[in-house]
Amino acid sequence: MKYDIVIIGAGPAGLSAAVYARRAGLTVAVLEQNIYGGQIVNTPEVENYPGVGRQTGVELAMALYNQAADTGADIVLEGVTEVRLQQDPKVVVTTGGEYEAGAVIIANGAKRRLLGCPGEDTFSGRGVSYCATCDGAFFRGKEVSIVGGGNTALEDALFLANNCSKVYLIHRRDQFRGSKILVDAVVAKQNIEILYDSTVEEVTGSDKVEAIRVRNKLSGEEQSLPVSALFVAVGLAPENSLFTDQVELSEAGYIKAGEDCCTSCDGVFVAGDTRTKELRQIVTAAADGAVAATAAARWLDTH
Ligand code: NAP
Numbered sequence: 001m002k003y004d005i006v007i008i009g010a011g012p013a014g015l016s017a018a019v020y021a022r023r024a025g026l027t028v029a030v031l032e033q034n035i036y037g038g039q040i041v042n043t044p045e046v047e048n049y050p051g052v053g054r055q056t057g058v059e060l061a062m063a064l065y066n067q068a069a070d071t072g073a074d075i076v077l078e079g080v081t082e083v084r085l086q087q088d089p090k091v092v093v094t095t096g097g098e099y100e101a102g103a104v105i106i107a108n109g110a111k112r113r114l115l116g117c118p119g120e121d122t123f124s125g126r127g128v129s130y131c132a133t134c135d136g137a138f139f140r141g142k143e144v145s146i147v148g149g150g151n152t153a154l155e156d157a158l159f160l161a162n163n164c165s166k167v168y169l170i171h172r173r174d175q176f177r178g179s180k181i182l183v184d185a186v187v188a189k190q191n192i193e194i195l196y197d198s199t200v201e202e203v204t205g206s207d208k209v210e211a212i213r214v215r216n217k218l219s220g221e222e223q224s225l226p227v228s229a230l231f232v233a234v235g236l237a238p239e240n241s242l243f244t245d246q247v248e249l250s251e252a253g254y255i256k257a258g259e260d261c262c263t264s265c266d267g268v269f270v271a272g273d274t275r276t277k278e279l280r281q282i283v284t285a286a287a288d289g290a291v292a293a294t295a296a297a298r299w300l301d302t303h
Contacts, residue, residue: 003029005296006092006101007073008080011038012282013272014107015068015075016289017296021105022071024297029101030068031094033079037061038109039236039273040282042131044159049282057133060282080108085246085268088303102303103267103296106243106255107289110236110273110280115147119203120232127209127229132156136163139229145170145212147200148233154182156233157192167192168225170214172199203230238274250276261292267303269296 005021007014010032021028035041043057052060069075078094089100112130114120120128129135132146136159144164146157149171155178157169169186174196176183186192195214201222202213212230215222238253248256248264254277255270257263263270271288273280 001029001097002089002100003027003074004102004300005029005105005293006031006090006099006103007105007107008083008092009038009107009109009272009274010036010065010068010075011107011109011272011285012040012064013109013274013285013289013292014038014105015064016286017105017107017271017293018068018073018075018289019071020290020293021297022068022073024293026297026300028073029099030073030075031078031080031092031099032075033077033095035061036065036075038285042133044133044155046282049286080242083242083246085243085265088267090267102300103269105261105269105271105289105292105296106240106247106263106274107271107285107292108239108274111239112232113235113237115200115232115234117200117202119205119209120230123203123205123209123230126207127205128203129229129231130233132159132231132233135229135231136160139164141165142228143226144168144229144231145200145225145227146231146233147171148235149173149176149178150233150235151178151182152235153233154178154186156231157186158182158189160231161189161192165191168195168214168227169193170195170198170200172217173197200230236273236280240274259291261288261295267296267299269293269299 004026040057078096082093084091143166145168269292271292272285
């Protein structure tokens with residue numbers, strides 16, 4: 001299969017790139033290994049994407065998908081297993097076959113970071129969860145905990161508080177990283193108890209999660225909280241091992257690029273959370289998609 005542009009990832013960045021590339025008259029394949037929409041499908045409510053008011057993450061994902069599909073982009077559910085980016089044409093190998101491309105846009109997003117404490121792995125899927133929207137309903141009426149201090153942890157704590165009897169929000173510092181509007185809402189919520197300067201040391205239970213051991217970093221005191229679930233919301237990490245040696249990565253593993261979305265490899269562009277950038281938001285991911293597709297179209301014109 002041969003396309004002008006192959007886009008890796010069907011989140012807001014990849015789908016926006018597809019729209020712009022199709023409007024430039026190019027043939028486009030978008031390859032996605034998991035689920036269209038990327039991380040936003042795990043977001044209970046999106047209220048800061050301009051022009052659309054409040055929507056669930058799934059609704060926004062569907063709208064992005066439909067818009068890209070309507071332009072005529074081929075959106076394919078196949079995971080990428082290998083890339084050969086430094087040749088012409090470039091080759092992207094997937095679980096379903098081989099794609100040749102004039103230019104490639106990497107928009108594979110970032111993955112959830114693990115907490116790394118004892119018991120996290122053992123109880124994963126049995127009370128330890130990385131998606132409050134997906135799993136919160138299983139713990140209706142119960143006491144649960146969530147760890148993290150960013151927008152995800154704050155939004156998810158609010159979501160859980162509407163379903164669960166009590167939510168312990170555990171953050172390792174005394175200041176949240178997330179937006180003030182969410183911090184204020186969390187602080188005002190009666191059934192959320194915030195444990196600042198605290199870390200989760202261990203998840204315990206027999207068959208499923210029964211408690212977590214939490215340590216206050218200042219006093220050194222430890223306590224066991226009897227909860228049915230631990231939601232982990234400690235941020236994102238890039239997964240770019242496929243591209244090592246072909247495009248330059250930062251020390252943290254993000255693909256190095258500026259606002260022009262150009263990578264160190266000719267004809268390879270990058271959009272969204274997977275690149276080095278200041279602000280990882282849906283709107284900046286979508287903007288990157290537009291920039292990357294336009295840059296790729298120009299590059300194809302001259303090569
Ligand atoms: P994030 O902003 O990177 O926050 C991660 C949080 O986890 C930080 O508070 C961090 O603590 C904490 N953390 C990291 N490693 C930890 C560890 N090992 N143990 C305990 N705590 C740990 O990640 P995010 O909340 O997933 O958000 C990702 C991006 O999406 C951000 O840019 C965010 O703004 C954006 N987002 C936006 C919205 C929205 O605008 N509505 C919603 C969700 C996400 P420190 O603060 O001490 O570093």
